[in-house]
Amino acid sequence: MDDLREKLTSNEYTTKLTVALLYALFASVALNVFWRPGNIYASGVTGLAQIITTLISSGTGKEAPVSVIYYLLNVPLFVLAWQRISKKFTIFTVITVTFSSLAIQLMPVTPLSTDPIICAIFGGAVNGFAVGFALKNGISSGGLDILSITIRKATGKSVGSIAIIFNGMIALTAGYLFGWPFAFYSVLSIFVSGKVTDAVYTKQKKMQVMIITKKPDQVIHCVQERLRRGITIINGAEGAFDHHKKAVLMTVITRYEMHSLEKAMKEADPKAFVSIADNVTILGNFYDPGM
Template identity: 45%
Template sequence: MDRLDTFNRRYNLLSKISASFFYSIAVAIALNLFWGPGHMYSSGITGFAQLINTLSERYLPFTLTTSVMYFALNVPLLLVAWFKIGHKFTFFTIITVILGSIMMRVLQPVNMHVDPLVCAIFGGMINGLGTGFALKNGISTGGLDIVGIVVQEKTGTSYGKVSIFINLVIIAAAGVAFGWNRALYSALTIFINGRVIDAVYTQHQKLQVTIVTDQPQAIIDGIQEKMHRGITIFHDVEGAYSHIEKKVLITVINRYDMYDVLQIVQKSDPYAFMSVTEVERVYGTFKEQEIV
C-alpha cells in the first residue's frame, strides 16, 4: 500500500507538471504565432498583458513585454491564492505561470501576414486546448481562475460574470487600439477559447443519473463511498414488462464521475437500467471537488 501511494503521488506530480508545460507551450504559440500577428487580444490576464504591451509601445520610451507583464500581473493574484485558496493549488499555479512566461519569451513572435480570422480561430483553439488540459489535470493557469474562485467565495458572484466584465474591457481596448473589426476578432477568439476549454475540461458539467435496480443498497454504498453524492430513492416501483418490484435511484454528479458510477452500477447489478441527462443548473447543496 505504501508503494502504491508513493507511485500515485509521483504520477500525480508528473501529470500536473506535464500539464503545466503543455499549457505554457500552447499559450506561447497562440500568442506569438496567431494573436500577435493578428493584432487581437486574448481573454483574462494574458489579454491585459497584451494591452499593457501595446500601450507601452505607443506611449512609453520603453516596452513592457507581454511575457513580463503576464508574470507581473499574476504575482499579486498568486499571493491571494496562497492565503485564500490553498498552498498546493498555488504551488502548481506558480509553476504554470513561470513556465508560461518563459515560453512566451523563448518562442519569439513571428512577423507574417495571416488572415485575422485564421489567427482568431487557431489562437483560440490552441490556447483553449492547453487551458482545458491544465484544468483537467487539476491545476490552474492563474489570472481569472484565482479571481473567480475568491470572488465567488466572498460575494457569491459567479465566475462567469467576473470573466464577462473583464473580457468586455479587453475587447473595448482592442477596438480602440486596432479598430473595431479587430475587436470582433478578439471577441471571436475569446469565444472559441471558452468553447474548447469546455470541450476538454468537462468536470464542471453536471449530469443527472437515474438508475432502476433491485440491488439499490450496493449501488448506494458504492457511490457514497467513492464520491459522497446524495441519492434520492423511489420505493415500490414496478416494471411494466416483468412486474418485478424495483427501486429508482436519482443522483447528480460531475461528468468526471461518470466512469466510476458506471463501474459501480455494473458491478452491483449487471441488469440495472441507467439513463443519463445533462443538467443546466443545480440549486441546493452540491459538493464540488475541493481545491487544495
C-alpha cells in the same frame, strides 16, 4: 499502504507538472504564432499584459517583454487563489505561470498567417483547449482563471461564460486605445476560446442520474466508493413487465465523473437501468471539490 499513497501522490504531481508544461507550450503557440502576428489581443491576463506592453512601447519607445508583465500581473492573483481556492492549487498555478512566462519569452513570434480572422479563430481555439485541458486536470493557467473559478464557486456560472465577460472588457479597452477593427477580432477570439474551454472542461457540467436496480445496497456502496455523492433512495418501485420489486436511486454527478459511474455500475449491477439527464441546474448544496 504508505508506499501506495506515496506512489499515487507522486503520479499525481508528475501528471500535473506534465499538464502545466503542455499548457505553457499551447499558450505560447496561441500568443506568438496566432495572436501577436495577427495583432489580436489575447484573453485574460495575457491580453492585459499586451495592452500594458503596447502602452509602454508607445510612451517610452522601448519594448517591454510580455512575459515579464504577464508574470507580474499574476502575482496578486496567486494570493487570492491561496486564500479562496486551495494551497496545492496555488502552487501548481505558480508553476504553470512560470512555465508559461518562459515559453512565451523563448518561443519566437512565428506568423503562419497575418489574416486577423484566421489568427483570431485558431488562436482562440488553441488557447481555449489549453485552458480547459489545464482546468480538467486540476491546475489553472493563472490570471482570470482564478477569478473565474472563485466566482463559479460562489454563483455556479460556467468558467467559459465568466471568462467571456472579463475578456470582453479587455477587448473593449484594447479597441478604445488601439483601434476597433482588431478589438472585434479579439472578441471573436475570446468567444471561441471560452466555448472551447467549456467543451473541454466538463467538470462543471451537472448530470442527474436515476438508477433502477434490484441491488441498491451494492450499487450505493460501489458508487460512493468512487464518488463523493449523496444518493436518494426510493423503495417499493415495481417493474411493469415482471412486477418485481426494485429500488430507484437518484443522484447528481458531473460529466467529469461519468466514467467512474460507469465502472461502478458494471461492478455492482450490470443489468440495472440507468437514465441520465444532461446539464441540469442545481439549487442547494452540491459538493464541488474545486481543484
